[in-house]
Amino acid sequence: MSKFTENPIPSYLIQNNLGPWGVYLQQIDRVIPYLGSLSRWIEILKHPKKILIVDIPIEHDNGDIIHYEGYRVQHNILRGPGKGGVRFHPDVTLSEIIALSGWMTIKNATVNIPYGGAKGGIRVNPRNLSNNELMRLTRRYTNEISSIIGLNKDIPAPDVGTDMQIMAWMMDTYSTKKNHTISGIVTGKPISIGGSFGRQKATGRGVFIIGNKIASQINLNIINSKIAIQGFGNVGSIAANLFFKAGAKIVAIQDYKTTIYNPNGLEIPKLQKYVTYKGSIQDFNGGEKINNPQEFWSLPCDILIPAAIEGQITINNANNITAKIILEGANGPTTTEADDILKDKGIILAPDVITNAGGVIVSYFEWVQNLSNFSWTEKEINLRLDRIICDAFKAIWELANEKKVSLRTAAFIIGCTRVLNAQKIRGL
Template sequence: MTTLSLPSYIDPAHTGPWGMFLEQLDRVAPHLGPLAEWLDTLRHPKRCLVVDVPVRMDDGRIRHFEGFRVQHNLSRGPGKGGVRFHPDVTLSEVMALSAWMTVKNAAVNLPFGGAKGGVRVDPKTLSTPELERLTRRYTSEIGTLIGPDRDIPAPDVNTNEQIMAWMMDTYSINQGSTQTGVVTGKPVSMGGSLGRRDATGRGCFVVAREALKRLGRPLTGARVAIQGFGNVGNAAARIFHDAGAKIVAIQDVAGTLHHPGGIDPHALLRFLDGDPRRLTAYPEAGVIDNADFWSTDCEILLPAALEHQITADNAPRIRAKLIVEGANGPTTPQAEDILDAAGCTVLPDVLANAGGVTVSYFEWVQNASSFFWTEKDIHDRLDRILSEAFQAIWELAAARRVNLRTATYIMACSRVLQARAQRGLYP
């Protein structure tokens, strides 16, 4: 008998990130009342596109890469979500990330649906010209889906302002006119927004600050352990440090730094000089085993890397009393049960890391109006939106006697499903 080999992006058992999202929906279903009738809407992405991305390499060879763009739900507005370049990208992962964007946008009441994209590639193995050719071909392949009023990509893991500039230029060339609003996270010189680069990390800080107030814990002197020192992690580290917190551990691809007296993230960034592989050579902190990161003595743990990092295996070791999910999907449902039982408060990704998409919304609005705001305007508006969203979710959690993730899902899913019900079904 011949065994058929399924494509790498198929996950029929839903064992990956998409399965994790489905379990989160199952947990919120009993709290949705009559709207639960529509919950299957969120169990089925509206549209999944898998594309071949052929690229001519510098040596003349042609390599093929798998690309994805998923629009999970568009009931509340155009799709919104980042694009990641990573060798482990799968359709299951992109589906889950797009679904979390649906929940995230609704949780903070942005007029967007959820979408996400990715290319299965290790960008560190490509030259700059190869990376540009890959980005432009991927953009052209998904061009039938994206647009300023249809689906607006943004940076994510291993993508940045330059990638967004190439995407905007490619889309604009194909449209025959400059379309600045097709992506967010662009360079400021091309219509990007001030404050966008640090927005996700800043949003983590805002919701953590609000949670500490309700928990009666001080921010000044609070010990913080951060996993991931990319855009999100290093921005969060700098903002927490500047507010008086103490960064006691930082983990990244090269290893884990630890210093009970505190690590200055500004000094660490200067030392790294753009090369994260130098992390463990930093002379002002010690190096510990990666597994020991989870048992670091701290008040706040901030996972800002990839999904599925806090599991049933390491959750019992965590000593933090507040977890701030800077990454998407870092905590499995089983791990969260363990943390809940231990009295640890988890600020879910769909609230904690919503700063990035909130400032992306600001950028989209500024592009549409051709009127740009000051960085102070950006920070003030971001603070207000996230603080108000946190307050509403905190009160809902108390009223329903559920944790913050369930409360966030109740609020977000209710908004999405109400819109779906009111729009009705097209025959």
């Protein structure tokens, strides 16, 4: 018996809700006045290069055939091969994947690594699948998108709902199809099959670095500063641990099930061990449980880190935020209208395209190591990451002060300028 996923209307036919892609377009429009003669090329950034929508039928363990909808989008490849993660989440839409691929274009250009922007995803809740079902889904998806990915074409990586094991299956599927091992086809792999030291912690490390840079600019002492984090996956937990070790108090954590709050600070190492065992922060005995998820945004803190999914800070909750600094660990967590509210409140927002760029920077290092059949130590990786992300942040901070614009607008000016310069030089 065949079964299909719940939504009978393909997401790419839904025209009346642009969603995340609409937010991306608004962000692009805001930088046009700062691009000079390059603005004539701006439509390049509003049109994805290639969109692939695939049907992924797999057999579940009980014998049912279930169809899932998957995507791979290459937004722009002017500066190099497409680069971006693969997301397994029940709320994945085409609008979201296109927007995420666009943000990857800007991110890679902003930190000046030779990649374009890409993204992929499947509308599925991976927690509802057995390990064998997840493997079959991953392999079928990889096979379906194999025509547009490649070592010098488009290199996937982990994202929400995916991990090193998913990347291992993707690498194996693609390599089997090509009849030889191609380690560099994905990044974020296990060390044993070509992964890079420092990759798993890189995104959270980048959030920590940017947080420290901004704190020093506004004379905020990280020691005893209060931090609230939405999301306790790879990004949120790593950032939490680094801030905790630096002496900060992590006063609130929110995950997909609940929010816990302790004004004196949570014991992050204990919480990490608990989540590894239980899969969620729910029922952790270390703070007050808050049942209403919207209360999270009004909790008193110095630094707020949205590290879950996009569209979390909106016109409905931005006014409630009390933080001095917001570090976007997630991609696209803040709407354009919320951006304006936060700016008027004097809150410094470090945008996703620099704050969470640590992951793609170390992914770049992994790819380079695979191409050269060589490996760097974790110390070398971290030194290179620190240099690239700090140089990029310095340029953004200085431009924001020069142009009297937000850090997001400054980052987009730099990123868009690099991409559009490439278009101008290459021509049509």
